[in-house]
Amino acid sequence: MFNWKSLLRPSSLLGAALVVAYFSMATPALAQQKKISFLTWNIADQEELFKEWIAEFKKIRPDVDVEWLDKKGPEFPTYYQTQVIAGTPPDIINTQGGLWLEYAAAGGMVDLTPFMARDADVRRRFNADYLANWTYDSKNYMLPFYISKSLLFYNKTMFKEAGLTAPPQTFDQMMDFAAKMSKGDKTGMLTLNFDWLYWPLFQMNGVDLLTPDLKKAAFNTPKAVQVLDALAKATANGGINKVSWTGRWVEPNGAFAAGNVGMLHAHSPAFFFIRGQAPWLNADTFGAAHVPGGWATPNSHGLGISKGSKHPEIAWEFLKMITSEKWTARFSERRKVLTGNIASDKTTLEKMRKDDPLAATVLQTQLEQTDKLTGNWRLANDSQVKAAFYPEIQNAVLGRKTAAEALKDAEVKVNRALAR
Amino acid sequence: MTSSFPRNTLTGAGSTVPVRRGAAGSKQRRELTLIWAFLLPSLLVFFLYRILPLAWNVILSFQQFSLFGESKWIGFVHYRDMLEDEVFWTSLWNTLIYIASAPIGILLALAISLMVNIEIRGRNLYRTIVFLSYPLMTVAVGIIWRWMYDEKVGLFNFILRYLGVIDKPLPFLQSFEWALPSILLANVWQILGFYMIILLAGLQAIPQNLYEAASIDGASPRQQFIRITLPLLRPSIFLAFVIGIMTSFTSFDLVYVMTQGGPSHSSELLVTYIYKAAFELSRIDYAAALTVVQFVLLVVLTWVGNRLSGGDAGARETG
Numbered sequence: 001m002f003n004w005k006s007l008l009r010p011s012s013l014l015g016a017a018l019v020v021a022y023f024s025m026a027t028p029a030l031a032q033q034k035k036i037s038f039l040t041w042n043i044a045d046q047e048e049l050f051k052e053w054i055a056e057f058k059k060i061r062p063d064v065d066v067e068w069l070d071k072k073g074p075e076f077p078t079y080y081q082t083q084v085i086a087g088t089p090p091d092i093i094n095t096q097g098g099l100w101l102e103y104a105a106a107g108g109m110v111d112l113t114p115f116m117a118r119d120a121d122v123r124r125r126f127n128a129d130y131l132a133n134w135t136y137d138s139k140n141y142m143l144p145f146y147i148s149k150s151l152l153f154y155n156k157t158m159f160k161e162a163g164l165t166a167p168p169q170t171f172d173q174m175m176d177f178a179a180k181m182s183k184g185d186k187t188g189m190l191t192l193n194f195d196w197l198y199w200p201l202f203q204m205n206g207v208d209l210l211t212p213d214l215k216k217a218a219f220n221t222p223k224a225v226q227v228l229d230a231l232a233k234a235t236a237n238g239g240i241n242k243v244s245w246t247g248r249w250v251e252p253n254g255a256f257a258a259g260n261v262g263m264l265h266a267h268s269p270a271f272f273f274i275r276g277q278a279p280w281l282n283a284d285t286f287g288a289a290h291v292p293g294g295w296a297t298p299n300s301h302g303l304g305i306s307k308g309s310k311h312p313e314i315a316w317e318f319l320k321m322i323t324s325e326k327w328t329a330r331f332s333e334r335r336k337v338l339t340g341n342i343a344s345d346k347t348t349l350e351k352m353r354k355d356d357p358l359a360a361t362v363l364q365t366q367l368e369q370t371d372k373l374t375g376n377w378r379l380a381n382d383s384q385v386k387a388a389f390y391p392e393i394q395n396a397v398l399g400r401k402t403a404a405e406a407l408k409d410a411e412v413k414v415n416r417a418l419a420r
Numbered sequence: 421m422t423s424s425f426p427r428n429t430l431t432g433a434g435s436t437v438p439v440r441r442g443a444a445g446s447k448q449r450r451e452l453t454l455i456w457a458f459l460l461p462s463l464l465v466f467f468l469y470r471i472l473p474l475a476w477n478v479i480l481s482f483q484q485f486s487l488f489g490e491s492k493w494i495g496f497v498h499y500r501d502m503l504e505d506e507v508f509w510t511s512l513w514n515t516l517i518y519i520a521s522a523p524i525g526i527l528l529a530l531a532i533s534l535m536v537n538i539e540i541r542g543r544n545l546y547r548t549i550v551f552l553s554y555p556l557m558t559v560a561v562g563i564i565w566r567w568m569y570d571e572k573v574g575l576f577n578f579i580l581r582y583l584g585v586i587d588k589p590l591p592f593l594q595s596f597e598w599a600l601p602s603i604l605l606a607n608v609w610q611i612l613g614f615y616m617i618i619l620l621a622g623l624q625a626i627p628q629n630l631y632e633a634a635s636i637d638g639a640s641p642r643q644q645f646i647r648i649t650l651p652l653l654r655p656s657i658f659l660a661f662v663i664g665i666m667t668s669f670t671s672f673d674l675v676y677v678m679t680q681g682g683p684s685h686s687s688e689l690l691v692t693y694i695y696k697a698a699f700e701l702s703r704i705d706y707a708a709a710l711t712v713v714q715f716v717l718l719v720v721l722t723w724v725g726n727r728l729s730g731g732d733a734g735a736r737e738t739g
Binding site: 103248308392 | 487488489504506507571572591593595596684685698699702703704
């Protein structure tokens, strides 16, 4: 019988020799080839565009491989944090809202200010108000990827039925309109509530969340109590749909899309979601306006470089490329968003006014009154302040506490969070 | 040949196995080595994925952790913060309520098991129907029940209004009072089938001659249930109870999908709060401290459950 054991020693030696040979040949090649990765936030529908980015960058830097990753919003922080702890953070990350602040404040993001000082044309590309959204401690940590802020959508048919001719100009009018439109299964108003999107309802009444130095709560005022009380009463009597305070994206937008809600306070991406579900929506039945006072919470997406990136210079090169007019225009066209790149946004809007005037009306508001952005405080522990504040708002609007009690308790909790 | 009798821990406490010298002794040593060789990979995996993370978690709970920089030792600060943390107490209380709902599910499952244990036509079909909820993805269960509870278009409000029980729809998942009970109902519905299988297996393991003997002695069905069925079903009930406790501690997906712990933490469980603390509030160190508390609670409850069921996982006779 054949003795297989006799083959063991020579086979092992041959295997070892092959491995050594491979790595001897491969190591120089591996050492030359670099790799960067970029992580996007729930935008997997743009896979084709990202492949084009990667192909274009490959022509510029053939020595660099680029990997694209995408995670849904709720998964993003979990994924990113575990990658940071593992020592393998994606080189470039795209974040939504204020999440970048926590990372930047903790020293996890590369300060892009020196890069922009060196490449001055990059700074000039962007809308200054939106670019400033990503500054912390006088340093700029991100470039705009796509921009949005909150506005007021309204159902013209419901307005007409209630005898209303134009969107509200004050908070009191807003509550009054909401009450007039709520009958039976119909409600007057909805607001989104994540990432401080509801804050303009307070800001338009002159309520500040924090003191100017961001060290103490400043919202527990008689005016704030009045506003919160009005919101609570409107929620109790159906003027404001309860799902404003308990839903996140699908429920509130879906409710407006169903055609039973008079007004929706949301940011511009909501329009495209609603339009996909609302056969009733056209220029005669749908309107978009600024909220009273023109206040808006930005909910933009930025692109930044992780501190743990092994190739920050290459990452910067990639960022420069993808935020150029050519690529932002392409992105804008495909996803119907504005990118904060002045030139491509102008081109996008001009084209959209001919091809899709209703979308153009919505997106035009995103470039107006950008000096009245609120809900974007430079707080290192933004999420903790949010988590301390919002449940008390819920307690008040859903009738568990009075407005005064809720704001008093919120003040204690917010101050505790700020003191940490 | 002389023999010595050292304790052999592999054969159980208190027993001794003679370790023979010479050829027989070396054979035994080889066998022991082989046993350890087979066990070692699993033990290594267990150590790497269970013991080490647990130990690291405990250490983390005493530190101020920085994702991007150096961590520092701060002692019991997180545990002190917990005492003043309203959300922690709310989530702990909700978790205990969740645990307390396990006996309700077990009782229901026991009733169903007794029914499907009877020799009737179609009992396999009934067993399958009851069990069908268990293999469903919990996320899917959460979504379906969320829609059923919907204030405007939900099935429950439709039925209750149709029957005249209510005249205005109930905001089940937007209500402080109803949010948690609504989730509990969905949870009991899903796990009922699994409890039924455990209890059914226990019922079928009870020797029938015990019931025959009891009948001959004049015992009523109620007496047979109390004196025969329940005591012999104790290990199965204990198992179902432990699974119920574990489900309460790990029921993240159902809560997350249905209410995300809201409104205002009224349906928050410890497990969802731990997730939020770690990944939404970026307080990984505080989340570690919460996990330690959860672990201690789990151990205590399992011990209590074991004692209440007579010890030895319900297998020991009491009285």
